[in-house]
Amino acid sequence: xxxxxxxxxxxxxxxxxxxxxxxxxxxxxxxxxxxxxxxxxxxxxxxxxxxxxxxxxxxxxxxxxxxxxxxxxxxxxxxxxxxxxxxxxxxxxxxxxxxxxxxxxxxxxxxxxxxxxxxxxxxxxxxxxxxxxxxxxxxxxxxxxxxxxxxxxxxxxxxxxxxxxxxxxxxxxxxxxxxxxxxxxxxxxxxxxxxxxxxxxxxxxxxxxxxxxxxxxxxxxxxxxxxxxxxxxxxxxxxxxxxxxxxxxxxxxxxxxx
Amino acid sequence: xxxxxxxxxxxxxxxxxxxxxxxxxxxxxxxxxxxxxxxxxxxxxxxxxxxxxxxxxxxxxxxxxxxxxxxxxxxxxxxxxxxxxxxxxxxxxxxxxxxxxxxxxxxxxxxxxxxxxxxxxxxxxxxxxxxxxxxxxxxxxxxxxxxxxxxxxxxxxxxxxxxxxxxxxxxxxxxxxxxxxxxxxxxxxxxxxxxxxxxxxxxxxxxxxxxxxxxxxxxxxxxxxxxxxxxxxxxxxxxxxxxxxxxxxxxxxxxxxxxxxxxxxxxxxxxxxxxxxxxxxxxxxxxxxxxxxxxxxxxxxxxxxxxxxxxxxxxxxxxxxxxxxxxxxxxxxxxxxxxxxxxxxxxxxxxxxxxxxxxxxxxxxxxxxxxxxxxxxxxxxxxxxxxxxxxxxxxxxxxxxxxxxxxxxxxx
Numbered sequence: 001x002x003x004x005x006x007x008x009x010x011x012x013x014x015x016x017x018x019x020x021x022x023x024x025x026x027x028x029x030x031x032x033x034x035x036x037x038x039x040x041x042x043x044x045x046x047x048x049x050x051x052x053x054x055x056x057x058x059x060x061x062x063x064x065x066x067x068x069x070x071x072x073x074x075x076x077x078x079x080x081x082x083x084x085x086x087x088x089x090x091x092x093x094x095x096x097x098x099x100x101x102x103x104x105x106x107x108x109x110x111x112x113x114x115x116x117x118x119x120x121x122x123x124x125x126x127x128x129x130x131x132x133x134x135x136x137x138x139x140x141x142x143x144x145x146x147x148x149x150x151x152x153x154x155x156x157x158x159x160x161x162x163x164x165x166x167x168x169x170x171x172x173x174x175x176x177x178x179x180x181x182x183x184x185x186x187x188x189x190x191x192x193x194x195x196x197x198x199x200x201x202x203x204x205x206x207x208x209x210x211x212x213x214x215x216x217x218x219x220x221x222x223x224x225x226x227x228x229x230x231x232x233x234x235x236x237x238x239x240x241x242x243x244x245x246x247x248x249x250x251x252x253x254x255x256x257x258x
Numbered sequence: 259x260x261x262x263x264x265x266x267x268x269x270x271x272x273x274x275x276x277x278x279x280x281x282x283x284x285x286x287x288x289x290x291x292x293x294x295x296x297x298x299x300x301x302x303x304x305x306x307x308x309x310x311x312x313x314x315x316x317x318x319x320x321x322x323x324x325x326x327x328x329x330x331x332x333x334x335x336x337x338x339x340x341x342x343x344x345x346x347x348x349x350x351x352x353x354x355x356x357x358x359x360x361x362x363x364x365x366x367x368x369x370x371x372x373x374x375x376x377x378x379x380x381x382x383x384x385x386x387x388x389x390x391x392x393x394x395x396x397x398x399x400x401x402x403x404x405x406x407x408x409x410x411x412x413x414x415x416x417x418x419x420x421x422x423x424x425x426x427x428x429x430x431x432x433x434x435x436x437x438x439x440x441x442x443x444x445x446x447x448x449x450x451x452x453x454x455x456x457x458x459x460x461x462x463x464x465x466x467x468x469x470x471x472x473x474x475x476x477x478x479x480x481x482x483x484x485x486x487x488x489x490x491x492x493x494x495x496x497x498x499x500x501x502x503x504x505x506x507x508x509x510x511x512x513x514x515x516x517x518x519x520x521x522x523x524x525x526x527x528x529x530x531x532x533x534x535x536x537x538x539x540x541x542x543x544x545x546x547x548x549x550x551x552x553x554x555x556x557x558x559x560x561x562x563x564x565x566x567x568x569x570x571x572x573x574x575x576x577x578x579x580x581x582x583x584x585x586x587x588x589x590x591x592x593x594x595x596x597x598x599x600x601x602x603x604x605x606x607x608x609x610x611x612x613x614x615x616x617x618x619x620x621x622x623x624x625x626x627x628x629x630x631x632x633x634x635x636x637x638x639x640x641x642x643x644x645x646x647x648x649x650x651x652x653x654x655x656x657x658x659x660x661x662x663x664x665x666x667x668x669x670x
Binding site: 051176177180191192208209 | 531554577630
């Protein structure tokens, strides 16, 4: 276990010196500062930041993690020649990658948001952003382990991002209209759980658009996600989105002919 | 007695023909019961009730009297009676605390009930746990001022209204504080009246309910956390000014519900944190000016059955949806409002955007058709669709458009 932590620390300190991570954090910080300074209403600024959280974080997390995995391929091979388990090596790679992305998120978006908001909304923003980064990194690692070829891996990851960020909502819209004659309360709740980006969005919007959601259908979502239990639920499902792809990729990685 | 002295006396007698008598109830040498004093008193007299608790069932005042509580005497209805019944003309009731009127599904039992009366003045009373608090029927020249009314919210059908007016004229309802009733203030067939500076909070149905009442005016009131805000129905020439509609949340909750209202004015009101700020149905020739809508779910929901309304110089900010409608027909005029979602420019520097603003988004039309799609709120896909729709409108009503959107909020 100590070997794994040492390894994680080493890889982590390597990654945070990477230009891309620094740029990523810088971009977020710049966007946050600009929005909070230009926009008179901090709520409106947060809304724009939410869009960054929902588009940019998954995209960068996924692509960066994939590229990082392929770039460390030889390093991983070298490590595996040492008396280290495959699980340990893989998990340290994952943890270091996810933690550095989270650090960039917290520095870039988290701190400016915390300066302007000190309530449940800010807490929810930070928590879901962090967990979303973890989930996206896990999904990216899974895709990277599946495909040996780098171009192919990045292609899969891009497609996945496109699916989660855009296509999925289209499918949901279609389902909701096709089955509009049926009671859809539970189905909509289930559908949001099947997409980490949607889950993040819904949990944030329940705090931002309270008035609209007090209407007929909204009340149900509000009841479900609105309380502290809702945060736990969102957090739990997002964690599952991290753990399940991770378990899957570990399985593949363990038996893989490297 | 000299002749001059006689004349002086005679003139004094003419100046005070029936010098008013004061009856005192309670205390050391007062009458034992209020009923006794009321019986003895004649028109123009004053009945003063000292502090204490009085359980005398239903008290009837049917002559012009001034009925005053000193040291806030408590009139207890013991959950059975109407406490005070007023009838006739020119009656003043001040300074009492009334509790526990009877509750009945058959009769409108009330703490203060006024029937067939001209000139009634009810001021500075506290009314608690009553069915109806102040109930006026067939009355005119009414002043209800500075009363504090607190009900016990049960269910809609066995809770009465706070201040209830039926078939009245020339009423002034002012600075009252009403909570926990079915409707805070209820107007039916009431004309030429004013409702000023009241606070109506936490009532089961409406903060103010207004039916078939023309030529009325309400201003400076606060309506907070009521079941469904304020409802104004089937009326003409109503002026609504400088009211605050706050936190009316729920499935059928509106800040202000307008149904079949014509020729009315809504100005300088604040709508904050309501599920729907203004809901309009079958209303026409309304002037809606200088209002502020912020942080509502829907700022305004205008059904296609409304026409000739002018919505101008209002501020819309931080609402999830600005305007929603249920059809493509638009016969209303939107002009020079401030919309915080507007992203056009002003090259002519006249304070008005050069590109028109369409306050109805495609998504709000989608939600109108299928409310479950609300789960996709703030989705990226939705914002793309909205942008596409803005460029080439197909679902949204083409005429619902503000051609001169303001660049800066209106200062109200």
